[in-house]
Amino acid sequence: MSDDTLRMLRDSAADFATLDAARVRRLRGADPGFERSVWQEMAGMGWLGVLIPEDLGGLGLDLRAAAIIAEQLGRALYPEPYGASAVAATLALLHGDHPDLKQRLLPQLAAGEIVASLAWQDERGGLDLAQCAVAAREHGGALVLDGSSRFVATPGADAFIVAARGARGLELHWVERGAAGLACEPEMRADGSAGARLRFDAVAAAAGTRVASSASAHSALQLALDHATLAASAELLGLMDCALEMTLAYLRTRVQFGKPIGSNQALQHRAVDMYIQKELTRATLAAALAAVADPGCTPERRASAASSAKARASQAALAICKEALQMHGAIGYTDEYDLGLYLNRALVLSAWLGNAGAHRSRYAALSQAA
Amino acid sequence: MNYGVEQEQDWNALSDEAFRALVRAEVEAHYPAELRYPPRRLRWDENKSWYLRMAAKGWIAPGWPREYGGMGLAPAKLLIFLEEQERWGIARFQDHGILMVGPILMRFGTEAQRRRYLPPILACEEIWCQGYSEPNAGSDLASLRTEARLEGGDFIINGQKTWTTLAHDASHIFVLARTDKAAKKQAGISFLLLELKAPGVTVRPIRDLAGHEEFCEVFFDNVRTPASNLVGELNQGWAVAKSLLGFERIHIGSPKLPEYGLQVLLAVARARGVEQDPVFRDRLAQLQLDVAQLGDIYGHFAAMVGRGEPLGPEVSLLKIWATETFQRIADLIIETAGDCGGLAGKVPMGDGRIEVLAPFYKARPSTIYGGSNEIQRNILARQVLNLPG
Numbered sequence: 106m107s108d109d110t111l112r113m114l115r116d117s118a119a120d121f122a123t124l125d126a127a128r129v130r131r132l133r134g135a136d137p138g139f140e141r142s143v144w145q146e147m148a149g150m151g152w153l154g155v156l157i158p159e160d161l162g163g164l165g166l167d168l169r170a171a172a173i174i175a176e177q178l179g180r181a182l183y184p185e186p187y188g189a190s191a192v193a194a195t196l197a198l199l200h201g202d203h204p205d206l207k208q209r210l211l212p213q214l215a216a217g218e219i220v221a222s223l224a225w226q227d228e229r230g231g232l233d234l235a236q237c238a239v240a241a242r243e244h245g246g247a248l249v250l251d252g253s254s255r256f257v258a259t260p261g262a263d264a265f266i267v268a269a270r271g272a273r274g275l276e277l278h279w280v281e282r283g284a285a286g287l288a289c290e291p292e293m294r295a296d297g298s299a300g301a302r303l304r305f306d307a308v309a310a311a312a313g314t315r316v317a318s319s320a321s322a323h324s325a326l327q328l329a330l331d332h333a334t335l336a337a338s339a340e341l342l343g344l345m346d347c348a349l350e351m352t353l354a355y356l357r358t359r360v361q362f363g364k365p366i367g368s369n370q371a372l373q374h375r376a377v378d379m380y381i382q383k384e385l386t387r388a389t390l391a392a393a394l395a396a397v398a399d400p401g402c403t404p405e406r407r408a409s410a411a412s413s414a415k416a417r418a419s420q421a422a423l424a425i426c427k428e429a430l431q432m433h434g435a436i437g438y439t440d441e442y443d444l445g446l447y448l449n450r451a452l453v454l455s456a457w458l459g460n461a462g463a464h465r466s467r468y469a470a471l472s473q474a475a
Numbered sequence: 476m477n478y479g480v481e482q483e484q485d486w487n488a489l490s491d492e493a494f495r496a497l498v499r500a501e502v503e504a505h506y507p508a509e510l511r512y513p514p515r516r517l518r519w520d521e522n523k524s525w526y527l528r529m530a531a532k533g534w535i536a537p538g539w540p541r542e543y544g545g546m547g548l549a550p551a552k553l554l555i556f557l558e559e560q561e562r563w564g565i566a567r568f569q570d571h572g573i574l575m576v577g578p579i580l581m582r583f584g585t586e587a588q589r590r591r592y593l594p595p596i597l598a599c600e601e602i603w604c605q606g607y608s609e610p611n612a613g614s615d616l617a618s619l620r621t622e623a624r625l626e627g628g629d630f631i632i633n634g635q636k637t638w639t640t641l642a643h644d645a646s647h648i649f650v651l652a653r654t655d656k657a658a659k660k661q662a663g664i665s666f667l668l669l670e671l672k673a674p675g676v677t678v679r680p681i682r683d684l685a686g687h688e689e690f691c692e693v694f695f696d697n698v699r700t701p702a703s704n705l706v707g708e709l710n711q712g713w714a715v716a717k718s719l720l721g722f723e724r725i726h727i728g729s730p731k732l733p734e735y736g737l738q739v740l741l742a743v744a745r746a747r748g749v750e751q752d753p754v755f756r757d758r759l760a761q762l763q764l765d766v767a768q769l770g771d772i773y774g775h776f777a778a779m780v781g782r783g784e785p786l787g788p789e790v791s792l793l794k795i796w797a798t799e800t801f802q803r804i805a806d807l808i809i810e811t812a813g814d815c816g817g818l819a820g821k822v823p824m825g826d827g828r829i830e831v832l833a834p835f836y837k838a839r840p841s842t843i844y845g846g847s848n849e850i851q852r853n854i855l856a857r858q859v860l861n862l863p864g
Contacts, residue, residue: 384772389772
């Protein structure tokens with residue numbers, strides 16, 4: 106993947122990603138919380154297929170390309186489920202072991218015809234794949250799914266890739282939105298988007314819709330989640346960069362006591378600390394993406410790099426947005442002012458796929474094992 | 476010419492693994508065991524046997540280009556070289572000649588200056604120290620008052636420098652001196668080289684809070700140095716000095732000291748039996764991430780240096796993050812040590828002896844020297860974030 110490719114991608118993503126705050130506000134509480142027309146535009150630019158091989162309708166690039174897109178979408182607070190569908194669900198399918206499903210579904214994902222979302226966590230959440238509360242069991246000669254899955258990122262998806270405990274271990278199943286026995290209970294998130302709990306009551310599953318058998322499900326899901334974790338970190342980077350820019354502009358122009366408030370050293374030094382957190386996030390994300398792009402990268406190294414990036418990005422985004430709010434004063438606490446959109450999105454993305462504490466623990470466990 | 480130093484081979488042609496193995500074998504076989512992980516800066520008498528060996532081997536200047544007698548290591552190889560020194564706990568020496576004078580002369584010096592000064596630096600025959608700070612010119616370095624006037628073929632220097640690291644081990648000093656008192660602050664300063672044994676120089680060590688004598692005061696009373704020891708143009712010394720400051724900030728920003736701090740922290744935690752305590756583990760993980768990410772951002776700036784790109788004011792963030800991370804680690808060491816946290820020297824703990832307070836005493840001044848962290852924040856606020864004055 107050449108630097109030129111990445112540069113072109115960055116330019117086109119930057120052009121596309123300007124904040125439409127009115128749209129972001131309008132989509133709060135809507136079902137679905139994103140727009141199919143925008144999704145189609147993204148597909149038109151090839152973004153939904155960056156990680157999909159060229160012979161399946163994608164661009165065949167690696168995560169560095171997806172991260173560039175995610176960062177720009179983060180800057181502009183796009184509610185479209187890029188990380189959840191074009192990274193997480195797409196990679197779980199791609200690294201599963203069902204060639205026919207890949208042939209059929211990956212081109213549709215690349216073309217933006219369908220949106221997919223992973224369902225893998227139980228009531229408590231967390232990063233442990235073994236903590237799965239959906240069972241795949243034989244029932245009257247057929248395979249069915251029972252149980253529930255929470256923190257599903259995109260309840261408005263057309264299909265879910267569901268992690269289930271089968272007779273031989275973890276499996277991944279493709280379950281369409283309208284499947285009999287599937288119930289979707291939305292949960293409102295801080296930014297007005299919805300997550301969901303899915304309940305499975307003897308939902309039909311079959312070998313024909315099994316994305317990954319127990320031979321590959323665990324590794325495919327972990328790979329998909331680590332990559333999505335890095336994409337979420339990139340989205341957080343774009344978001345914090347923008348929140349910091351807004352704040353710096355405010356510090357330069359807001360006049361009190363006859364001078365810009367940004368001339369006060371007490372605020373300058375705090376602004377520098379926000380900047381340092383952002384630059385640490387950028388450097389750590391870049392190092393992690395480079396590590397993951399290396400063909401010799403082990404799953405442990407990948408997990409460690411993803412945790413490092415997400416721990417910093419989650420912590421830094423929240424720290425920056427909270428400081429931004431304080432520096433703006435009361436105007437920052439109003440819903441009318443755009444800063445709050447950034448803080449609320451930071452809360453959602455920081456918690457998604459493991460917050461700073463969860464990734465700190467995982468990083469420590471991996472370091473100790475190494 | 477290569478200034479008298481031949482390299483055995485093109486190190487950059489080796490694979491990273493092969494080069495690492497070679498460096499590791501060298502340090503493990505020959506570095507004196509009693510000098511590993513010293514709790515303070517060693518004096519030249521204590522560690523010269525090792526550095527004279529490195530000089531003889533041609534390994535004293537890993538980052539210098541080969542044409543100047545260095546190893547000519549590419550950034551990735553240089554990082555490996557430094558990592559292996561760190562892994563084995565190799566003591567730093569008074570390396571201002573290697574880290575500062577060499578790069579300065581390569582960039583601003585004359586060919587005659589390079590021929591005169593680079594070979595003895597490479598042979599460790601001449602040891603350099605840095606004469607910047609003065610009693611009334613600390614953070615505000617440009618207000619310095621040590622003056623040099625040209626008389627005949629010599630500069631005559633009068634004044635005082637302070638916080639001069641290991642001046643008592645040095646044979647030479649590079650100083651910033653005022654050569655035009657009428658000009659505004661930065662405009663009238665020149666960069667001069669001189670011998671410490673020149674008549675009129677007095678070096679007086681300063682005892683620090685840790686009880687060590689690592690830095691000194693240096694007094695100049697009508698000290699002469701030939702005009703040929705002016706580096707760069709007359710009254711243009713500030714530009715020369717500033718190029719070193721960027722260099723110093725990246726050097727202070729290396730993950731070396733925080734990594735050493737983490738090693739001490741782990742040793743203290745083991746001795747106290749709190750390694751598996753969940754509160755300790757979470758705080759340790761945060762610091763491990765802080766250090767690993769310092770490595771990521773250090774790598775970013777080191778790669779810029781490797782590509783020959785100038786370092787902008789952004790590099791100040793590296794100094795802030797490195798030194799404050801080191802201080803957080805040192806603080807957790809003391810807290811983890813509990814009752815042993817107030818004991819001086821090597822403290823018996825668990826099965827061994829640990830100098831619990833050594834990282835603390837190393838870390839405290841790190842936010843003061845090299846431009847205090849407050850000054851670094853001012854620089855970032857004004858020059859990078861464009862906040863109003």
